[in-house]
Amino acid sequence: MRLIAHRGFAATAPENTIGAVRAAAERADAVEFDVRRCGSGELVVVHDETIDRVTDGSGPVAGVTLAELTDYPVLESDERIPTLADMLAALPPSVEVNLELKEPGIAADVLAVLEDAAVDNRxxxxxxxxxxxxxxxxxxxxxxxxxLASRHLETPVTTAVELDCDVLGASRWRCLATGIVPRAKAVGLEVHAWTVERRSMATLLGRRGVDCVSADRPIAV
Structure with missing residues (x-):
C-alpha cells in the first residue's frame, strides 16, 4: 500500500503549491496536483475553475493572466499558484506524481511541458x-x-482497458461496495482510492486489493 498526498496534503498545507508538494514528498510515496490553463495561456496548478476559494481574488482561472495570479497568496500563505513547469522543476527526485488534467484541450501542452522538464519522476x-x-x-x-472513475461512468474498467490505462482511480466507497477492484486487478490495472482519512480505512482498502490511497493529511499506511 502506498500513500498519495492529495493536492500536497491539502488539509495541512496550502493546496497545490510548491511548498505543499515539497513538504508532502517527505511523508508520502506520491504527490497529486491539478492542472488547468490560465488566461494568458500557461498551464497552472490549481484545482477549482475559479480562484475564489484559494485566494482573495475572484474570477475564473481561464480569465486571469499568470502575472495577475502571482499577486494572490494561496490560502493566506506565502505561496502562489505555480505554473506546471515551476512545479515540475521543484519536485524532489524520488517522489511519484499524479498529475490530474482538469479541463479539455490541454493534453498536448501538458506533454510538451513534461518533455521540456525532463524529470526522472514517474x-x-x-x-x-x-x-x-x-x-x-x-x-x-x-x-x-x-x-478517474466518476460516479456516472458505468463501465470504468472496460473504459480504462480501451484507453490502455495503467491506473484506475475510484472513490473509497466504490472500491468497497462494488466489484471494481477485483475486476481492475484481473486486467492488470493499478488501483487508487480517494480520499482516505483514517489508517483503518486504508488498511481495509489494502485488504481489498487497492494499491494506493489518496489522503488530505499524512496517515500511516
Whole structure:
C-alpha cells in the first residue's frame, strides 16, 4: 500500500503549491496536483475553475493572466499558484506524481511541458476526461495514464482497458461496495482510492486489493 498526498496534503498545507508538494514528498510515496490553463495561456496548478476559494481574488482561472495570479497568496500563505513547469522543476527526485488534467484541450501542452522538464519522476497523467487521456495516449504511448472513475461512468474498467490505462482511480466507497477492484486487478490495472482519512480505512482498502490511497493529511499506511 502506498500513500498519495492529495493536492500536497491539502488539509495541512496550502493546496497545490510548491511548498505543499515539497513538504508532502517527505511523508508520502506520491504527490497529486491539478492542472488547468490560465488566461494568458500557461498551464497552472490549481484545482477549482475559479480562484475564489484559494485566494482573495475572484474570477475564473481561464480569465486571469499568470502575472495577475502571482499577486494572490494561496490560502493566506506565502505561496502562489505555480505554473506546471515551476512545479515540475521543484519536485524532489524520488517522489511519484499524479498529475490530474482538469479541463479539455490541454493534453498536448501538458506533454510538451513534461518533455521540456525532463524529470526522472514517474508522472502518471490522470483525468476524469476520457478524451484527454486518449489524446495523451495517442501522442505518448509510453506515458503512464490513469482513468478517474466518476460516479456516472458505468463501465470504468472496460473504459480504462480501451484507453490502455495503467491506473484506475475510484472513490473509497466504490472500491468497497462494488466489484471494481477485483475486476481492475484481473486486467492488470493499478488501483487508487480517494480520499482516505483514517489508517483503518486504508488498511481495509489494502485488504481489498487497492494499491494506493489518496489522503488530505499524512496517515500511516
Amino acid at each position: 508522472v502518471v497523467a490522470t483525468s476524469f476526461l476520457v478524451d484527454e487521456l486518449r489524446a495523451i495516449r495517442e501522442r505518448d504511448p509510453d506515458r503512464p495514464i490513469g482513468l
